[in-house]
Amino acid sequence: MKDVSVGICGLGTVGGGTFNVLGRNASIIAGRAGCRIRVGRVASRTPRSDMDLGAIPFTTDVFDVVNDPDIDIVVELVGGEGVAKDLVMAAIAQGKHVVTANKALIAVHGNEIFAAAAAKGVMVAFEAGVAGGIPVIKAIREGMAANRIDWMAGIINGTGNYILTEMRAGREFAEVLREAQALGYAEADPTFDVEGIDAAHKLTILASTGFGVPLKFEQAYTEGISAITPFDIAHAEQLGYRIKHLGVARRREDGIELRVHPTLVPQSHLIAQVDGVLNAVLVDGDAVGQTMYYGPGAGAEATASAVIADIVDVARSVVSGSGQTVPFLGFVDSALEDLPVLSMDDVQSAYYLRIQAFDRPGVLAKVASILSEHGINIESIMQKESELTDGRIPVIILTHTVQERQMNCAIDDLEALTDIDGRVVRIRAENFQ
Known part of the structure; x- marks a missing residue:
């Protein structure tokens, strides 16, 4: 059985969990990967006295891991966008595969990182960056490939x-x-x-x-x-x-x-x-x-579970020599590449509104009239005399679905009423249909 060498950068919560699970479940992981996954070098700003690294080389410089010719996969667990990006780009430049749990790095710099990785023919895996131990990226990218x-x-x-x-x-x-x-x-x-x-x-x-x-x-x-x-x-x-x-x-x-x-x-x-x-x-x-x-969306070994799942995927590719077999983000649809992200004005939702109204005759009628003028239908309304304080009473309204642009205009008009005290609280509602 072949060996694949992994360099772990960062021994914090997730890095420590990854190291421990790789050691504890080494035989199980090898059976599933079809190769032995060996930790070849570890880097951290400070050593951890509670961890026994044995004969594994330790360094305080993460770039020692990148520059080690024996390392096949660089595991970036340092976090942030500065050093982490430099580390990942350096690893890609040297033709090394990368596994990361860094959601900020991927969300902000992923387009650049994936382009560099594609040019070098290496993999960048990031399952642990989205929902900790929940394998949702694999489910979407592979399990739901037909959808x-x-x-x-x-x-x-x-x-x-x-x-x-x-x-x-x-x-x-x-x-x-x-x-x-x-x-x-x-x-x-x-x-x-x-x-x-x-x-x-x-x-x-x-x-x-x-x-x-x-x-x-x-x-x-x-x-x-x-x-x-x-x-x-x-x-x-x-x-x-x-x-x-x-x-x-x-x-x-x-x-x-x-x-x-x-x-x-x-x-x-x-x-x-x-x-x-x-x-x-x-x-x-x-x-x-x-x-x-x-x-669990976080935690040492829960997140390590997702990190190691990515390591296994990459290790299989290293052993087989097949390279990147699944597109980084599942697929790229050129027809959607320029599809814009919509303004919140264009989003449709039902709304919960909390209005602090003065206890005066006709206030509810004025509120209902403004909502009606903006094409907003009321599903339910709640007002309790027991909640009257200092001459003010909260009015709770649940609306039907409406475009946010309409709701914004209605809230501006409501807040302009002399019968309304302060800002209108708005919470959107979803029914997932």
Whole structure:
């Protein structure tokens, strides 16, 4: 049985997990890969005293791994876009295959990286960058190869999902965020997680894989969860919905929707039941219908599972000499290459609206009139006298589906009313049909 040599760059959570699982399950992995996968060199900014590397060479310079002539596959687990990009491009330039868990790197620089890899005839694999241990990229790229994929939607950031789950008990966002940081679910600077940037990285990769279009992260719409309140969560529940922070990609004739935002999901839908730090991705194919992929979206060995699955794929190619057998993003559809990412003005959705109204006669009539003038139909409305505070009462409205451009105009008119106090809170709703 042949050996394939792997160089691991980064011994953090995922790097350590990858090293440990490669060692623990070496015989199983070899049986599935058809070759022995050997760790030939490890690089990390600092050594880990809790890990026994044995005789494996260790270095603090990741480029030592790239420059080692015995390394066949460079595994990039350092994170970020600076050194990581330089490392990956250097590996490709030397004709080495690359496996990465770096969603930001692929989402932002993937088009350049894949072009360089194609020119050198090497593979770049990135399964672990999208949903941790969930093999959704392989499912879309290979298992759903016969399907036209029309839309995808997912909980693809565990931190945000944990916060919204805990807020269902009436807890405030700031309190739960501090707890998530203490538990290690959120970074000291949680912006990427709670403002949707991390999810947008992953959604960009999913959309390109599913639709066959170039990566377009800079055009993705992102909206975070920091403005969501326990009040909104409780009232959404009363209306039969649960609030989830979703990434949604939808292919239309005139363009692609690429958006991350808080979303009302019917409580009866499977994705509404996904709680805590878990991830789930819905994919709609014209042949198979809706499928859902569920599991841990982060964690040392969960993510290592996806990293090693990519290593196995690449190792098979190395041993067989077959080269890149599956296009990097599943396929490229030249007819869709110039399909634009649509403005949010062109997106259609139902809406949850929370309006803080003064308790005066005729206010509801004025609100309903404005919505009607903009072609917006009301599905349900909720107003409780028990919630009257300081002469103000919240009015909760659920609308039928309407174009966002219409809703924006209606909200401008509502906020201009002297009977309305402050901003109108708006949360989009999806029924996944």
